[in-house]
Amino acid sequence: MAVLKQRGLMGSSSIWLMMMIGVLLQCNFFLLVSAILDPVDFLALQSIRKSLDDMPGSNFFSTWDFTSDPCNFDGVYCDGDKVIALNLGDPRAGSPGLSGRLDPAIGKLSALAELSIVPGRIVGGLPKTIANLKDLRFLAISRNFISGGIPASWGGLRNLKTLDLSYNQLTGSIPKSVGSLPELTNVILCHNKLSGTIPAFTSRSLIRFDLKNNALSGSLSPISLPPSVQYLSLSWNRLTGPVDRLLNRLNQLNYLDLSMNQFTGTIPGRVFTYPMSNLQLQRNQFWGQLEPINQVTISRVDVSYNRLSGHISPLFSSVQNLYLNNNRFTGRVPASIVSRLLAANIEVLYLQHNYLTAIEINPTAEIPLSSSLCLQYNCMVPPVQTPCPLKAGKQKTRPTTQCNEYRG
Template sequence: MMMKWVLRKKAMLIIGLVHLLSLLQFSLFTNAILDPHDFLALQSIRNALEDMPGSDFFSTWDFTAEPCDFAGVYCDGDRVIALNLGDPRAGSPGLTGRLDPAIGKLSALAEFTVVPGRIIGALPETLSQLNNLRFLAVSRNFISGGIPASLGQLRALRTLDLSYNQLNGSIPQSVAGLPALSNVILGHNRLSGSVPTFASQTLTRLDLKHNALSGSLSPTSLPPSLQYLSLSWNQLTGPVDRLLTRLNQLNYLDLSLNRFTGNIPGDLFTFPISNLQLQRNSFYGPIQPVDQVTITTVDLSYNRLSGQISPMFSSVQNLYLNNNRFSGHVPGSLVDRLLAASIQILYLQHNFLTGIEIDPTAEIPVSSSLCLQYNCMVPPVQTPCPLKAGKEKTRPTGQCIEWKG
């Protein structure tokens, strides 16, 4: 009996040890020690960067502890899958230094972001080794050099935000050709060359404003999936009517401060756009919306547009048609909406308009602004105008006669 009891106790002890070992193995699996390659990569990244005065982002980066608990480091098992460098809270001073090429060793990385700071130098070519990278955002720093063409190897990349840096050179076609891109934000750099053809049919946001891009746009250079397009403050030329008619999903369009020419298609005003900025280009010809325009803000100022103003614009809240070549009478529907305070801004100065049906004693609502000066008529009401409109109330008679002729 005693022997059986001893054997039973030994068996129970062995079962308990096996169970304990299983628990330890499970614990080690779920709380795995960071992969050595990732550990060394994080050390190199840390050594190349410093907190700016007032930032304490790296205070938790103590390599005697588990790196997966560091601020901005996110792991899955023993691999780093996301790295967000810098305190993301608004107003954080950010980081200074350089981005170390060792980042390419974080082979499981899917997300890499850097908060605004004073990081200098070029983007590491080793970023192209991150085959799982889906989100890359290094904006509002002092990154210089070109956009590495090797980033075109990141076939899973969906968001690329390199805005507000000092990048120069052209936008690589290899990057524009990435198939999964949905957001490309490269504004406020020093990029030059032409706008490449973007291949992704899921691209919804393209922001290239404030660069030095030039050349014309092919009618098929941008996918019809686009919802947000900003190309303002560049040196782009040529017509865009055939391109714009394809982009019928747009809800924001800014092509201002370029050198675009040709006609503005009437279909454009039926798109689900809330803000349309086409000012300071060389668009010409009449504007003929096919239906009532429901866009909140339409800015067509400083172009070469001509013909009569369409009454279809009477539903627009902020309408800038100044500094063009419009002629004829201002539609009565625009006047009615203005006096009802439905139109807040109606700028018609510096055109060739010959009349407007408005009572000289009419009071313009306090919430609305009307400017009529420097047309081929004496403004029937005196309203404050922007300083840029100058002081002359009407055009010289000779200009108006010549325009009619």
């Protein structure tokens, strides 16, 4: 019996010894990992991983094995013992992306300079704790299902250069504190449900400003954007008021889309001299005459569906796609525009639904197959019959009474 008890005791000792060895190994592993990555960052990555999952077909998290060095995980980039960049999800086009929610632990990655998340089905709100990332320069959380508002506390991200929250379901207004961020170069908040007015953005290095497809309202002050802006898109909102003084300041624009709003006032002639290829001001309430300063070299100009009036300037003859339809233009169509159309230098010339009285074109002239001309519903009988958009209607000529009333 004594021998059996001794053997039993030794068996218990062996089990205890093995347990202690296991504990020591775990402690040594934690010390090893801690030597590679800051423990706070290590625990933050664990929390982030628990809150997100691969969508079917995605294998992004397959390398996230916390028994190895997290700095070797896909999408994790370190400098010393700190995480400096976190790119969540497979960046290849067509990747299924991730699902889940954004854990507030992201805000504990104190050295993070870059945070991006690929398109997926992530829901919930934007963590307010991101405001703690004082070194953050690049933030792109787009094409998911993020809801709620943009935290006002993000106004503390004084080093942020790119803010891309596009294609989500964000609501509420744009915080004034975000507009005052001094280093912003790219603001991309398009395709959300943002409302309220647009605050002034004061960064002198702002280049791209895209807020299209929201529910923003109110007017823009002449100093709401800096002269450095090159790309400006505010289409599909509810914005009102004049923009002539603002546009006169933005002389570096190479893309401008203010369409589908309720802007009023005149369109400054200077805007047609800017180095852009696409100018879209259609479906607003702009009025007055269009008076370019020089020959217009913009390839596409769309000012349709406004209240513009006066004669059509011959300086538009070099525009390849010219949409002047559904306005109140009067007089004759300039001969220089007609000659360039017949020479196939103009692809689209839409003049329908105006009060034009004449066009110098031979009824037997052949419109190039590569060109589209629409003249119907003016104060003249179109000398040539050309296909027009269906929404132009079937009436070829405007009623005489309307023409007389407008002239009177």
